[in-house]
Amino acid sequence: MTVSGIIALVLGILSLLICYIPILNNGSVILGAIGAVLGIVAVIATRAKGKRSGRIIAILGLALSAISIIVALTVQAALSKAIDDAFTGPTASETASGKASEAGNKETGKESETAFDEAYLTHGHIKIAGLTKAGNDYDGKPTVIATYEWTNTGDDTMFMTAFNTKAFQNGASLNLAIYLDHPEGYDANASMTTLKKGTTQTVTVAYVLTDETSPVTIEASDFIGGDTKIAKEFTL
Numbered sequence: 001m002t003v004s005g006i007i008a009l010v011l012g013i014l015s016l017l018i019c020y021i022p023i024l025n026n027g028s029v030i031l032g033a034i035g036a037v038l039g040i041v042a043v044i045a046t047r048a049k050g051k052r053s054g055r056i057i058a059i060l061g062l063a064l065s066a067i068s069i070i071v072a073l074t075v076q077a078a079l080s081k082a083i084d085d086a087f088t089g090p091t092a093s094e095t096a097s098g099k100a101s102e103a104g105n106k107e108t109g110k111e112s113e114t115a116f117d118e119a120y121l122t123h124g125h126i127k128i129a130g131l132t133k134a135g136n137d138y139d140g141k142p143t144v145i146a147t148y149e150w151t152n153t154g155d156d157t158m159f160m161t162a163f164n165t166k167a168f169q170n171g172a173s174l175n176l177a178i179y180l181d182h183p184e185g186y187d188a189n190a191s192m193t194t195l196k197k198g199t200t201q202t203v204t205v206a207y208v209l210t211d212e213t214s215p216v217t218i219e220a221s222d223f224i225g226g227d228t229k230i231a232k233e234f235t236l
Contacts (some may be wrong), residue, residue, distance in 0.1 A: 005042030005058035011035030012064025020192070022079055022223060028072040029103060035065030070141040078156035079123075079224065118233040122222045123162035126150040131218060131234040134183045134206060142209045143177040144236070145186055146218045149202050153196040160191035160203050161223065167207040169218045177206035208219060 015031035018024045039062025046055035118127035129147040137143050146167060152158045156193070167174040182188065183206075190203045213236060221229040 002042045002045050002054050004060065005054055005061055006040040007048065008035045008039035008042055008061030009057050010061075011038070012061045012068060015068035016064050016071075019068040020075055020159070022075065022159075022190050026072075026076075032069040032072065036062055036069070036108040038066055041062075050091060075159075075179050077115070078154070078158060079162065081154060081156050116230055119230050120153065120226055121163065121220075121228055121230075122224075124151050124153045126220050126230065128165055128218050128220060128230060128232040131200065131232075134177075134186065135181075135236065137145060137177045137206075137208055138180045141177075142212050143179075144209060144216060144234075145204050146205045147182065147202060147204050148220065149200060151200040152197055155197055157194040158195055159194055160201065164214060164221050164223045165205055166219045166221070167205075169210050170209065170214050174207040174209065174216070177208045179206070209236075 010217075011031045012035045015028040015035060018029040019032070021028075039058055042058030043055060043062060046058055049169050074120045117124070129149045133143055134143045134145045144167070146165070148160070148165060150160060150163065179186070179188075184206050186206060188206070190201065191205070193201060195201055211230075215233050217231055217233045217236050219229055219231045
C-alpha cells in the first residue's frame with residue numbers, strides 16, 4: 001500500500017461527488033487529474049514491489065479519478081450546448097412577454113401574479129406550478145414547498161440545477177428546509193435527475209418561513225447566463 005495510492009483514492013472519491021454539479025465540476029477536473037497521476041504512480045510502484053492490496057487501491061483511485069473527469073467534461077459540454085441551442089430559437093424575452101400578458105388576465109385564487117410565472121429560459125422551459133404549506137423542519141420551524149415544472153428543450157441531457165430557484169418573504173431570501181421525515185409528495189433529490197430532450201419533470205423545493213402570514217414570492221432564472229427571471233407571489 002502506498003501513500004500516493006491512498007491519496008489518489010481520496011481525490012477520486014471527492015472529484016466524483018462534485019463532478020455533476022455545474023461550476024463546481026471545474027474543481028472536479030483538477031482533483032481528478034491529480035488523482036489520476038498519483039494513481040498511475042501508485043500502480044507502477046505497487047507492481048514493482050508486488051503489493052497486491054496496494055495495487056487494488058491504486059487502480060480504484062485511478063478509475064474513480066478518470067470517471068469523474070469524463071462525467072465533469074460531459075456535463076460542461078451539455079451546458080455549453082444548451083446555451084448555444086437557446087440562442088438559435090425564440091428569445092427568452094419574447095416568449096416571456098407573451099406569458100406575462102396571459103398571466104395578467106387570469107384569476108388565480110390565492111395566487112397573485114407579481115410577474116410572469118413561466119418562460120423559455122436559456123436551458124429550457126420552466127414554470128412555477130404552485131406553493132403549499134408543509135410540516136415543520138428538523139428545527140421545528142414552519143415550511144412551504146414550491147413546485148416547479150420544467151422541460152429540457154436542448155439536445156443533451158440536463159439537470160434542474162441549470163436553473164437558479166429562490167423564495168423570498170418580507171424582502172429576504174428563505175433558507176432551504178431540511179426534514180427529519182419528508183412530507184408526502186416531497187422529493188429532495190428530484191432536482192438531480194437528468195432529463196433527455198423534450199422530457200418534462202415536476203420538482204419540489206422546500207423553504208423555511210420567517211413567519212406564517214406574509215406572502216411568499218417564488219423566483220426562477222438561469223443558473224448561468226441570461227437575464228430573464230420569472231416570479232410568482234403566493235399568500236399563505
